Amino acid sequence: MQIHVNGRQVEVAKDSTIGELLKSFNIQAKLAVVEQNQQIINKTVYDETILTNGDTIEIVHFVGGG
Amino acid sequence: MITGRYARQERFAPIGQTGQRQLVTKHVVVIGAGALGSANAEMLVRAGIGKLTLVDRDYIELSNLQRQQLYTEDDARQNRTKAKAAQRRLKAINPVVEITGIVEEFSEENGEKIVQDADFVIDGTDNFQTRFVMNDVLAKHRKPWAYGGCLQSTAIALTIIPGKTPCLQCLIDHLPQEGKTCDTVGIISPAVQVTAAYQTTECLKYLTDNGTSPELVQVDIWGRSYSAINVSRLVDPICSSCSQSAIYPYLTKEKGLKTAMLCGRDTVQVRPGEKGSLSVSNLVKEIGNLTDKIRDNGEVLIFEIDDVRFVVFQDGRTLIHGVSDVNTAKQLYQRYIGA
Numbered sequence: 001m002q003i004h005v006n007g008r009q010v011e012v013a014k015d016s017t018i019g020e021l022l023k024s025f026n027i028q029a030k031l032a033v034v035e036q037n038q039q040i041i042n043k044t045v046y047d048e049t050i051l052t053n054g055d056t057i058e059i060v061h062f063v064g065g066g
Numbered sequence: 067m068i069t070g071r072y073a074r075q076e077r078f079a080p081i082g083q084t085g086q087r088q089l090v091t092k093h094v095v096v097i098g099a100g101a102l103g104s105a106n107a108e109m110l111v112r113a114g115i116g117k118l119t120l121v122d123r124d125y126i127e128l129s130n131l132q133r134q135q136l137y138t139e140d141d142a143r144q145n146r147t148k149a150k151a152a153q154r155r156l157k158a159i160n161p162v163v164e165i166t167g168i169v170e171e172f173s174e175e176n177g178e179k180i181v182q183d184a185d186f187v188i189d190g191t192d193n194f195q196t197r198f199v200m201n202d203v204l205a206k207h208r209k210p211w212a213y214g215g216c217l218q219s220t221a222i223a224l225t226i227i228p229g230k231t232p233c234l235q236c237l238i239d240h241l242p243q244e245g246k247t248c249d250t251v252g253i254i255s256p257a258v259q260v261t262a263a264y265q266t267t268e269c270l271k272y273l274t275d276n277g278t279s280p281e282l283v284q285v286d287i288w289g290r291s292y293s294a295i296n297v298s299r300l301v302d303p304i305c306s307s308c309s310q311s312a313i314y315p316y317l318t319k320e321k322g323l324k325t326a327m328l329c330g331r332d333t334v335q336v337r338p339g340e341k342g343s344l345s346v347s348n349l350v351k352e353i354g355n356l357t358d359k360i361r362d363n364g365e366v367l368i369f370e371i372d373d374v375r376f377v378v379f380q381d382g383r384t385l386i387h388g389v390s391d392v393n394t395a396k397q398l399y400q401r402y403i404g405a
Contacts (some may be wrong), residue, residue: 006293008282031238033282035295057291060284062238065217065248065329066102066192066261 001053021057027032032061041062075349079255081179085274092273095184097200099148099196100124101255102214103190104136105262109327111156112268118156121180122148122190123171123335123383124328125366133255145377146366147222169365171337172196172384173324174317177203186269187211192248192329194215194238199206201226201234202317205308209270212265216257217248219288223264224297225278228308232308234298237282247331296337325392328385334395336403337383343402344382354401 001014002029005021012021022029034041035058041049051057076083082312092115096107110354125140126134126148132208137148149289153167170176172191177199181187186207191197197213205228213234215222226233238402246335268278281294306313324337346367353360359370367378375387383402386395 006286006291008291030240032240033295033297033300034235034312040295040297041302044115053299055313059293060222060282060295062234063217063220064192064194064197065253066098066190066215066258 001051003051003053003055003057005057006059016051017047018049018051018057021051022046024057025059027059027061031063032059034059081270081274081278085270085275085276088274088396091115091183092180093119093183093187094188094269094273094391095119095121095181097121097390098190098192099134099136099152099167099179100130100190100192101133101135101258101269102192102265103188104134105258106153106190106214107156107186108135109154109156109262109266111160111163112164113266114160115163115273115277118151119166119168119180119285119390120149120156121168121170121362122152123150123169124385125377127331129331133253134381135255145363145366145368147379150365152171153345156389167241169379170381171335172200173337174203174319177317178207181207186272188265188269189213189215189272193326193332194357197234198316200359202307202314205233205235205312206314210278210374212268214261214265216261217249217253219262219286220256221252221257221261221285221287221368222283224260224282225268225272225280226354227278231280232297232302233305233308236302237297243362254288257354260285265289267283270361283391294397325396327392332386332390333385333387334389334392335385336395338397344378346378346380349378349403352359356402371402378403 018034023025029046036057072086094110094115097102099120126137128142136152141151147169149167149169153165156165180211208228210227213224264364272278280298282297283294285292306315327337339400350362353369357371369376373388377385379403387397
């Protein structure tokens with residue numbers, strides 16, 4: 001199925017979770033703020049939150065460089 | 067017709083001549099004078115703030131020049147300190163602004179004093195450890211600041227107004243052990259410029275009473291993606307740094323040798339718990355017996371033993387190059403410099 005991540009179309013497996021999506025982008029869950037259809041998702045439920053076809057996902061993650 | 071140094075900025079309606087008159091009374095503290103610190107400081111000094119304080123623990127090397135815009139090849143050759151080289155360059159750009167460069171690490175010991183009369187603080191650091199100390203200091207003193215981070219081609223920025231918006235502790239909850247650093251995955255200078263552009267813009271908005279953004283913003287300048295999330299509702303009511311029940315965990319650390327990995331090189335910084343106990347001239351004599359690769363330029367003492375390079379600052383703080391773990395660095399510090 002297709003979802004939108006930071007404005008880009010991304011193909012993901014059916015019933016995959018936000019936790020899995022972060023893993024596929026190699027992003028540490030602890031450092032990420034994630035919005036699913038304009039709702040911020042609590043970090044503690046990333047692994048239980050299922051993505052659905054057409055979802056709009058925003059991911060921002062903190063980095064240490066500067 | 068507005069003429070003069072700030073004419074184009076005054077033409078920009080949200081600032082105007084009123085905003086310009088406000089800017090000239092403001093004091094901004096920039097913590098870190100690497101890539102982000104340089105870019106922010108130059109924009110703010112050109113914009114005509116009243117006073118700028120720049121704090122940095124490091125000295126200039128050739129690998130900085132690709133993105134740290136205030137420095138020259140000569141600065142790198144002379145291993146000048148970033149804070150002092152930046153002060154000289156910024157003074158040449160706009161002599162009207164009062165500029166102070168402080169060659170120290172921003173820490174729980176000096177932080178509160180450094181920011182005490184700041185109107186706004188800019189994060190120009192390259193590690194989370196210093197950022198969390200900043201976060202505590204600025205939450206305690208209710209100082210607004212702009213977090214900025216950049217890595218590879220990505221820029222991240224967030225404005226933090228303690229008591230109003232979530233702080234770093236609310237959003238991250240603990241000191242991250244981040245695998246990726248400028249050292250391992252690199253960085254391009256446009257990512258620095260985008261990050262600094264967000265930070266300085268937010269600073270100018272705040273200082274001219276134009277309000278700030280509640281969004282955590284991320285841009286990948288290479289991949290051309292953009293994302294922004296309004297994080298207002300993530301204020302943690304029992305946050306250990308910014309709530310009524312704050313205990314400032316990073317401010318209340320026990321004393322002793324402190325170490326930090328530096329972004330961008332195989333380098334560990336070791337810092338003594340008490341400042342000023344080190345005699346550099348004694349050290350020169352002692353180390354001179356061990357190696358002939360030793361040089362003292364009056365600001366830093368540099369020596370090399372067994373392919374490990376030590377750079378000792380006047381306050382006893384030492385950068386140890388050529389080691390990749392903090393414990394080895396601590397041992398080397400204790401062996402050659404003492405603790």
